[in-house]
Amino acid sequence: MSDPKFDLVIFGATSFVGEITADYMLDKYGADGPVRWAVAGRSEAKLAKLKETLGSAANDLPTILANSDDEASLEAMCDQTRLVISTVGPYALYGDTLVKVCAASGTHYCDLTGETQWIAAMQEAHEDAAKKSGALIVHSCGFDSIPSDMGVHFLQEQISQEFGQTCEKVEMGVQAAKGGLSGGTAASLINVLKEAQADPSLRKKLADHYLLCPEGHCFTAKQEERARYYSDALESWCAPFVMAAINTRNVHRSNALQDNRYGANFRYSEYTMTGDGFKGSLGSIGMTVGMGAFIGVLALGPTRSLAEKFLLPKPGEGPSPEDQKNGFYKLLFAGTLPGGEVRRVRVTGDRDPGYGSTAKMLAEAALCILDTAEGGEAKGGFWTPSSLMGGALRKRLSENAGLTFEVVQ
Secondary structure (H helix, E strand, O other), X not given: OOOOOEEEEEEOOOOHHHHHHHHHHXXXXXXXXXXXXXEEEOOHHHHHHHHHHHOHXXXXXXXXXXXXXXXXXXXXXXXXXXXXXXXXXXXXXXXXXXXXXHHHHOOEEEEOOOOHXXXXXXXXXXXXXXXXXXXXXXXXXXXXXXXXXXXXXXXXXXXXXXXXXXXXXXXXXXXXEEOOOOHHHHHHHHHHHHHHHHOXXXXXXXOOOOOOOOOOOOOOOOOOOOOOEEEOOOOEEEEEXXXXXXXXXXXXXXXXXXXXXXXXXXXXXXXEXXXXXXXXXXXXXXXXXXXXXXXXXXXXXXXXXXXXXXXXXXXXXXXXXXXXXXXXXXXXXXXXXXXXXXXXXXXXXXXXXXXXXXXXXXXXXHHHHHHHHXXXXXXXXXXXXXXXXXXXXXXXXXXXXXXXXXXXX
């Protein structure tokens, strides 16, 4: 591919997360700094409004008109850039054509999707094209699933240095988190539930912990997926974690793409920690029942319609800038070795996990993909954050995106 005009383009920049990502890029790298970037969307008026919202610093920010269902416009956009960040969701409804174009044209790509079934479909349809063109395709570069993926990578690195081996059992527990829900995330969740209801075979796929692993992975270890229990490794009662369904699948793909670095019998699970003792036990019961009720409401057509109308945020809505700034998360990773030794690390983020922190992770992952591609050693195809970028991404996230990776004694 000849040298394009831009290093990256934020496609869907007028979406809720797209605007936050553009604001981060503008504040961190400027409109005319060393990173050549642009914003893209389907509406010229909305792009103009976005630049107005971003302030005078965005006056010279280039804009591109492109529509998710117009392949020619997406091809024209990709011709102008080395990489596309996509924030247009639900991806199962609006994301197919862009991935197709990027894979075919050799344009690198990343997004923030948590739609497991869609990722699997894109891998099956376009991985051969991406390998041929050299395009680096990296899904789930937000809270789904960078903290989980990079947290396991960091823990295994520490264990390897201490014991000369990696760990075949890791549990992640959400110690604390504060954040909100956007209309786009709600729409993605609802779309997955609708697809699963309409297609029984999809329900079976979604239950497969190795759905995203490449063919021939040979993993057969039975994964733990408990409703509630006491974890000795995390030293806490635990309840289900809503993002586990996507994060665990991405972590297993990372293991496969790193030549089974975590072991052929690697087991990984995620939970929400509710604390020790009687209070923690009650908390795990309440959280488990509450999550089951929430999913039940969304799974039934009539109650789902009511929730969409009165409970869930609408597309374009989400946490306020103040709430994003005041948000945070703390994730504890515990690895248990065959001899019973337990080692722990913690990953923390300094913003609302799904938006304020996600926007920074997404932008820094995009820039790290470009650095990796510049190195010339990475082969085209569908990657995960840790399997493609490893420690280089952790360094960028620590220095620029407000994440910390620490060993817990």
